[in-house]
Amino acid sequence: MTNDLRYTKDHEWVRLTDRTGRIGITDHAQQQLGDVVFVELPKVGDAVTSGGRFGTVESVKAVSELFSPVTGKVTAVNDELQKKPESVNADPYGSAWMIEVQVKDPAEVSALMSAEEYDAFVKSGH
Amino acid sequence: MLLKTPLHAQHIAAGARMVSFGGWDMPIDYSGKGLGVIKEHLAVRSNAGLFDVSHMGEVDIVGPGALAFLQRVTSNDVAKLQDGHAQYSALPMPTGAPVDDIIVYRFNAERYLLVVNASNRAKDVAWLQAQGPTGCDLNDRSDEFALLALQGPKAAAILQGLTPSDLASVGYYKFTTGTLSGLSATLARTGYTGEDGFEIMVPSADAPALWDALMSAGAGHGLVPAGLGARDTLRLEAKMCLYGNDIDETTTLVEAGLGWIVCVEPHKGDFNGRAILAEQRANGPARKLVGFEMKERGIARHGYPVLVAGSPVSVVTSGSMAPFLEKNIGLAYVPAANAAVGSPLGIEIRGASVLAEIVKTPFYKRAR
Numbered sequence: 158m159t160n161d162l163r164y165t166k167d168h169e170w171v172r173l174t175d176r177t178g179r180i181g182i183t184d185h186a187q188q189q190l191g192d193v194v195f196v197e198l199p200k201v202g203d204a205v206t207s208g209g210r211f212g213t214v215e216s217v218k219a220v221s222e223l224f225s226p227v228t229g230k231v232t233a234v235n236d237e238l239q240k241k242p243e244s245v246n247a248d249p250y251g252s253a254w255m256i257e258v259q260v261k262d263p264a265e266v267s268a269l270m271s272a273e274e275y276d277a278f279v280k281s282g283h
Numbered sequence: 284m285l286l287k288t289p290l291h292a293q294h295i296a297a298g299a300r301m302v303s304f305g306g307w308d309m310p311i312d313y314s315g316k317g318l319g320v321i322k323e324h325l326a327v328r329s330n331a332g333l334f335d336v337s338h339m340g341e342v343d344i345v346g347p348g349a350l351a352f353l354q355r356v357t358s359n360d361v362a363k364l365q366d367g368h369a370q371y372s373a374l375p376m377p378t379g380a381p382v383d384d385i386i387v388y389r390f391n392a393e394r395y396l397l398v399v400n401a402s403n404r405a406k407d408v409a410w411l412q413a414q415g416p417t418g419c420d421l422n423d424r425s426d427e428f429a430l431l432a433l434q435g436p437k438a439a440a441i442l443q444g445l446t447p448s449d450l451a452s453v454g455y456y457k458f459t460t461g462t463l464s465g466l467s468a469t470l471a472r473t474g475y476t477g478e479d480g481f482e483i484m485v486p487s488a489d490a491p492a493l494w495d496a497l498m499s500a501g502a503g504h505g506l507v508p509a510g511l512g513a514r515d516t517l518r519l520e521a522k523m524c525l526y527g528n529d530i531d532e533t534t535t536l537v538e539a540g541l542g543w544i545v546c547v548e549p550h551k552g553d554f555n556g557r558a559i560l561a562e563q564r565a566n567g568p569a570r571k572l573v574g575f576e577m578k579e580r581g582i583a584r585h586g587y588p589v590l591v592a593g594s595p596v597s598v599v600t601s602g603s604m605a606p607f608l609e610k611n612i613g614l615a616y617v618p619a620a621n622a623a624v625g626s627p628l629g630i631e632i633r634g635a636s637v638l639a640e641i642v643k644t645p646f647y648k649r650a651r
């Protein structure tokens with residue numbers, strides 16, 4: 158877990174730099190999934206909404222939907238994950254970021270969980 | 284309440300991620316100690332893996348009428364078996380569809396053992412009782428035994444170091460009883476991975492000591508503990524059917540490609556489903572279980588619709604990324620007219636039809 162990130166109950170993280178939100182899944186999420194073998198992401202220019210589905214991540218055994226922490230337009234997509242989905246397991250907060258979004262309302266980000274809150278959320282069995 | 288096998292503590296110590304499977308608390312993989320489905324799968328293909336399959340059931344059929352009873356309730360020819368032989372078979376219903384798929388072990392002319400699927404154990408015992416065993420007794424001994432599967436090209440070498448039995452003389456689908464690490468055990472050259480290997484039956488109380496002894500003996504051979512996740516991907520690459528997915532009470536053995544475990548020769552006599560299975564074997568079934576490979580990006584999963592020329596014909600029975608083959612593969616029933624190798628299929632993934640192609644199976648076959 159990293160302190161400058163905010164977290165969702167669906168186990169995504171977002172890091173806000175100016176108005177750009179970079180989004181990925183948490184270490185807890187990748188552990189629960191097991192070996193990630195497939196990632197499907199939106200295209201640059203697509204609209205995403207807070208709580209809305211923006212893609213899919215699959216491990217050998219499981220399929221999991223990805224939900225956006227914020228509303229906005231996709232400005233960048235990490236296409237490397239198509240070739241190296243396993244980096245989601247190895248580096249979920251770093252090289253395995255998934256999309257960047259031009260965030261409509263930064264207040265959406267501050268409403269998400271802090272690192273401490275997310276830690277407590279996971280420890281409570283979520 | 285989930286049932287625990289005698290090896291539960293071994294799994295936790297080895298870093299298992301536990302999941303509920305057929306009422307049992309079982310290891311899906313050992314990712315807590317740096318393994319995972321893919322590493323475990325590849326270890327079984329290249330070295331060896333140790334699986335706990337103690338959730339499976341063991342049913343004893345004992346008495347002078349055992350052979351006649353088994354000929355009547357199973358699909359394969361039990362008369363072919365000699366002492367120390369095992370046989371893949373099924374318990375067909377009158378429709379030709381299986382109540383379960385099983386392995387029959389012949390200990391002697393009056394004692395056979397059936398190994399059955401965990402989730403079908405109670406159903407199988409009730410079914411067998413309802414068939415009216417005559418001249419033999421039927422005993423569910425599942426709680427007395429633990430079952431371990433040591434699978435992979437190094438399995439025999441690992442096991443040979445722990446037993447005085449000559450394993451070179453135990454051929455495929457043969458078994459022997461002897462001692463293993465000083466414990467009495469039944470060692471069968473069978474498995475569910477497409478590799479050489481053994482399934483080892485021991486009294487439940489001996490299972491933890493045996494697990495530890497096998498893991499120690501295998502340390503220098505690249506042996507890893509392997510969970511149900513790898514078991515499923517390994518069996519799928521080898522196109523071995525999973526009951527509840529690829530076969531069930533609605534699929535006949537011939538449709539499933541299991542005509543080779545159906546004996547319709549006169550000496551076997553009548554058995555449940557014989558007429559339908561003989562007819563389907565002679566004339567071909569209307570639908571067939573085929574293997575397919577994804578040609579476009581996407582992973583087929585159990586339950587996804589299968590399309591022929593854009594129209595839904597069935598659903599995927601098993602589908603996964605195949606770790607050794609590094610392809611996305613699956614199984615499905617398709618009309619016989621569309622079942623030829625090379626034929627295209629559509630797999631509906633999240634609302635879109637994704638191209639797949641029927642391929643020769645098994646997807647993976649080990650070099651012998």
